[in-house]
Amino acid sequence: xxxxxxxxxxxxxxxxxxxxxxxxxxxxxxxxxxxxxxxxxxxxxxxxxxxxxxxxxxxxxxxxxxxxxxxxxxxxxxxxxxxxxxxxxxxxxxxxxxxxxxxxxxxxxxxxxxxxxxxxxxxxxxxxxxxxxxxxxxxxxxxxxxxxxxxxxxxxxxxxxxxxxxxxxxxxxxxxxxxxxxxxxxxxxxxxxxxxxxxxxxxxxxxxxxxxxxxxxxxxxxxxxxxxxxxxxxxxxxxxxxxxxxxxxxxxxxxxxxxxxxxxxxxxxxxxxxxxxxxxxxxxxxxxxxxxxxxxxxxxxxxxxx
Numbered sequence: 001x002x003x004x005x006x007x008x009x010x011x012x013x014x015x016x017x018x019x020x021x022x023x024x025x026x027x028x029x030x031x032x033x034x035x036x037x038x039x040x041x042x043x044x045x046x047x048x049x050x051x052x053x054x055x056x057x058x059x060x061x062x063x064x065x066x067x068x069x070x071x072x073x074x075x076x077x078x079x080x081x082x083x084x085x086x087x088x089x090x091x092x093x094x095x096x097x098x099x100x101x102x103x104x105x106x107x108x109x110x111x112x113x114x115x116x117x118x119x120x121x122x123x124x125x126x127x128x129x130x131x132x133x134x135x136x137x138x139x140x141x142x143x144x145x146x147x148x149x150x151x152x153x154x155x156x157x158x159x160x161x162x163x164x165x166x167x168x169x170x171x172x173x174x175x176x177x178x179x180x181x182x183x184x185x186x187x188x189x190x191x192x193x194x195x196x197x198x199x200x201x202x203x204x205x206x207x208x209x210x211x212x213x214x215x216x217x218x219x220x221x222x223x224x225x226x227x228x229x230x231x232x233x234x235x236x237x238x239x240x241x242x243x244x245x246x247x248x249x250x251x252x253x254x255x256x257x258x259x260x261x262x263x264x265x266x267x268x269x270x271x272x273x274x275x276x277x278x279x280x281x282x283x284x285x286x287x288x289x290x291x292x293x294x295x296x297x298x299x300x301x302x303x304x305x306x
Contacts, residue, residue, distance in 0.1 A: 005034045005204050008079035011088040012041040012099040014049040015168070017184050018123040021152055021193050022088035025121060028197035034204070037079050041089070041099050044070040050172040057261045061243040062252055063092040066134065068102035069252075076112055084204060085113065085144075088121040091131045093243075094236045104138035113139065117209050119148035119200060123185050125165050126153045126225070127232040129301045136305060146305045147209035150196050150221040152185045158228060162272060195219045217302050224298040226290075230283045231276060242267075 007029060013019035026036045048055050062069070089100040096104070103109055120135050122128050128151040139146040154161045160180065167173045168183035176182040199215040216222075242264055249257035283290075 005029075005032075005084070006079065006082045007034050007036045007084045007086060008039060008082040009036055009086045009088065010039045010041055010074070010103065012097060012103070013088070013090070013123075014047065015174075015184070017190075018088045018090050018121065020190050021123050021150075021185065022086060022121050024190055024193035025086070025150065025197040025200070027194050029201050029204075032201045032205075034201070037082065039074050039076075039079065041074070041103050042072040043099050043102070044072055047098070049169070051169050053170065053265070054258070054261075056169065057265050058252060059098055060093050060239075060261065060264065061247040061257075062098050063101070064095050064239050064243040065247065066095060066101040066105070067098070067247075067252075068105045069098050071099065071102050071106065074109070076108070083117070084200070085116050085118045086121065087118065088123070091122060091124040091128055094127055094130050094232055094239060095134055096131055104135075104142070110142040114143035116144050117147045118144045119150070119212075120146070122149075122151045124151060124153050125161050125184075126155075126158060126228055127235075128153065128222075129224075129229055129232055129297075130236045132301050145209065147203070148196075148200065148212045148216050148221075149305060150193070150216060151223070152189050152193065153223060154184055155186065155189075155223075156181045158231070159272065159276075192220065196221055213303055213305055222302045224302050226287070226294045226298075227280060227283055229294070229297060230290075231279065234279075235271075 007026070009022055009026060011019050011022055013022075026034075030036055047059065061067070087100075087103070089103075090097050092098065095101070118139055120132075120139075122131055124131070132149055132151065135149065136146060154165070156164060161183070164180050164183035167180070174183045196216055196219055199212060199219055202215070203209050203212040213221075246257050246260045246264065249260050
């Protein structure tokens with residue numbers, strides 16, 4: 001592969017997970033002779049890590065509804081000639097993190113993405129479908145060519161991963177314990193990400209991106225879990241109502257909305273540990289009637305990015 005292939009990698013990564021995945025994806029591309037130029041997405045006011053519970057729930061309405069924060073300017077002068085754009089980040093509250101929303105909503109970035117081939121990487125807990133749908137909208141609106149989506153997730157059981165992600169985000173304790181697995185995307189899955197880079201490299205060499213997503217899916221770029229999708233789809237709708245209600249009480253940081261955010265927190269854990277088991281029972285009892293629509297949803301969100 002000729003050095004003329006330049007790739008612009010834009011990323012936001014608090015914990016380093018999204019960047020680690022993106023770097024593994026890019027390893028085969030660098031070996032093939034590509035020049036990868038990294039551009040960090042940096043909020044003017046950084047989000048904390050580890051989080052406090054108050055700060056974490058404070059970003060809920062803006063993340064779910066896609067309300068931008070201010071970003072530090074990104075110098076695009078040395079990536080104007082990039083033939084491929086890779087964007088890496090993470091989901092918050094069943095949607096993109098606020099910095100990723102802000103990136104996609106930037107007028108300068110929208111102009112930059114127009115006409116470019118774009119691959120998106122999401123390192124998340126386990127719910128990524130609604131984020132992928134929002135990504136499709138953003139790239140379509142910018143006039144870009146959405147050619148690839150990679151979503152790596154925590155493969156622990158849903159309610160177990162809630163506990164491990166809280167340990168990680170609030171206390172920076174990612175490691176496994178005697179009773180709990182390590183939080184986040186596994187080391188093995190991060191290492192496996194090089195296969196996605198090989199598929200992207202083949203598409204670059206042949207200048208054929210039409211089948212890239214199909215190749216990425218074959219390599220394990222997405223995992224569609226019907227039961228988790230059922231929870232996510234319903235949660236996305238309900239959380240949207242909550243987010244709009246809380247936003248009416250005040251903008252980010254306004255003390256007037258704090259009592260409602262605390263109430264949302266209580267509601268969230270009640271739904272997760274009390275209501276969702278009954279929801280899962282209902283899902284499995286009605287699964288035969290949902291099978292066709294779930295297969296369609298899997299295709300639309302894993303394979304068809306148009």
